[in-house]
Amino acid sequence: MSVQPGWYVDPADTDTRRYWDGEGWLGAPIPVDATPPDGPPPAEPSPAPVAPAAPAAVGPATVVPGGPPQQGPPPGYGPQPGHGPGWGPAAGPPGWGPQSSPPGWAPPGGQPGWAPPPGHPGWSMRPPEPRPHGLVLAGYGRRLVARIIDFGLLFALNIVANGWFVWRWAQEWAPYWREIFRRAERGETSAEGLPLPGEQANSLLVVILLIATALWLAYEVPAMAASGQTVGKRLMRIRAVPLAADQPLGMGRSLARWILLGPPTLFWYCAGIGLVLQLVDALSPLFDHPLRQALHDKRAQTVVVEVPPPTASTPSNDRNQPPGDTP
Numbered sequence: 001m002s003v004q005p006g007w008y009v010d011p012a013d014t015d016t017r018r019y020w021d022g023e024g025w026l027g028a029p030i031p032v033d034a035t036p037p038d039g040p041p042p043a044e045p046s047p048a049p050v051a052p053a054a055p056a057a058v059g060p061a062t063v064v065p066g067g068p069p070q071q072g073p074p075p076g077y078g079p080q081p082g083h084g085p086g087w088g089p090a091a092g093p094p095g096w097g098p099q100s101s102p103p104g105w106a107p108p109g110g111q112p113g114w115a116p117p118p119g120h121p122g123w124s125m126r127p128p129e130p131r132p133h134g135l136v137l138a139g140y141g142r143r144l145v146a147r148i149i150d151f152g153l154l155f156a157l158n159i160v161a162n163g164w165f166v167w168r169w170a171q172e173w174a175p176y177w178r179e180i181f182r183r184a185e186r187g188e189t190s191a192e193g194l195p196l197p198g199e200q201a202n203s204l205l206v207v208i209l210l211i212a213t214a215l216w217l218a219y220e221v222p223a224m225a226a227s228g229q230t231v232g233k234r235l236m237r238i239r240a241v242p243l244a245a246d247q248p249l250g251m252g253r254s255l256a257r258w259i260l261l262g263p264p265t266l267f268w269y270c271a272g273i274g275l276v277l278q279l280v281d282a283l284s285p286l287f288d289h290p291l292r293q294a295l296h297d298k299r300a301q302t303v304v305v306e307v308p309p310p311t312a313s314t315p316s317n318d319r320n321q322p323p324g325d326t327p
Helices: 140-186 200-227 231-235 250-258 263-267 273-287 295-300
Strands: 006-009 016-020 025-031 238-242 302-306
Touching: 140 200, 140 231, 140 238, 140 273, 200 250, 200 263, 231 238, 250 295, 263 273, 273 295, 295 302
Parallel strands: none
Antiparallel strands: 006 016, 016 025, 238 302
16 A cells, blocks of 8 residues: 655654655655645755866967867976986886985986985995095005015015024024924924924024014104105005195104004014914905005004106296396
């Protein structure tokens, strides 16, 4: 049985009445105590159609012959002067756009001399090598050759100053080594009964090392204090300078630098400990960046640099001077 059309209390809201047209509710509700009109409620006006919003202009329109205008990119978007051809979103990876670039980023082929700011993520190129006081750092090869030259000169000085002590020390050990070689020829491995060197051998070794250390001190410290160069460094065109300023090292800084080089010579007889210390110091520039300082350089706050080539200067010629009285 169908319900006749008419005004009825709205079951969803008992405080209102609505018109039932026999199939469904029609029109807006009215208060339950209001007198309903005769017949159905008037039809509600349909809402006016809303025109779609025009898209914001993002750039000048490009007119294609025979087709609708096409909107171009926003002003200023696209390759800048100096960028290579084909630069833009189409040339980048998927999802690339002007807003997705990290700060400081610029495309390859950008302005000449461009580089990401220091510390930029992904900047893997090695920073430029420092130039203390505008001078080029000396390479390890030059420093090694210079040290070999200096050691050769020191060896020659030791032959003169230490020759007799070395000969006496060798005489003390001669019976021991002759017996070792004799037993080796016979195939004997026993070490019993070997003739040991006398007590004078140890004293001679101490004297030899003291003389060698003193010769090294006299050879290197005064020369480095005056010019930052030994003979070897002068031949290889390198010199040591303070980090603070391009000036002579001075006796105090030169001595502080030599202390890690020379005194370990006195410990050569202690299982070669002194030689190991000197070897570590000699190899330390290979692992120091960016100034390539050895341990003795760090102690004295010095750095080794190349000596720039001399500039050609025009020699003075007295004949070019105008005639006149000699003052």
